[in-house]
Amino acid sequence: MSTSSSSSHSGSTWQERLEEVCRDAQIMPPTFQIVSDRRGGRTAWSSQVTILGQTLAARYWYDGKNLNNAKEDAAECALNWLSTSSNASHVRNWSTW
Template sequence: MSAAGPASPQGNSRPSWQKQLEDHCKEFSLAAPVFNIVSDRRGGRTAWSSTVTVAGRSIAARYWYDGQYINNAKEDAAEVALMQLKAQTLSSTTYPGQFHG
């Protein structure tokens, strides 16, 4: 057993982006994120990506993936969503004694 804590399926101790996004939503009383898989026919192959709906917004993953890597598309969408939510939280949250103008 590792001293760093439980490992994620990726083999490191960082929780998945999907888990981090779920935790963020719980912390800020937002509805749980809803992932949608999207596909695009490209020549003889199909490319796969994901969107995630959170806080009333649909946020797309940055990249397209081969079908066997659909979870990577969900991770990508979760990362983008989490970064946007954190940036929004930082810009709209005021803390006592800070950000006086």
């Protein structure tokens, strides 16, 4: 039997946490974009997430088989950005779209 609590994040992914914050704040859900950069004979992959009109990039580049890690990285960056005092108050004051 599994129980879930909105206040408990154990086992949640960064993407799930970000979606939950958006849902709780009644703002549009995040949108992710995969980006690539050709580097010699290989391609590096990363992700960007857009939230509240702000596009935030993941910190790192990944091998193609690890695209979900790129999205997780971008989601973590977005949550950190939202948690800053000025952005957190903006989210609290945001009305539904």
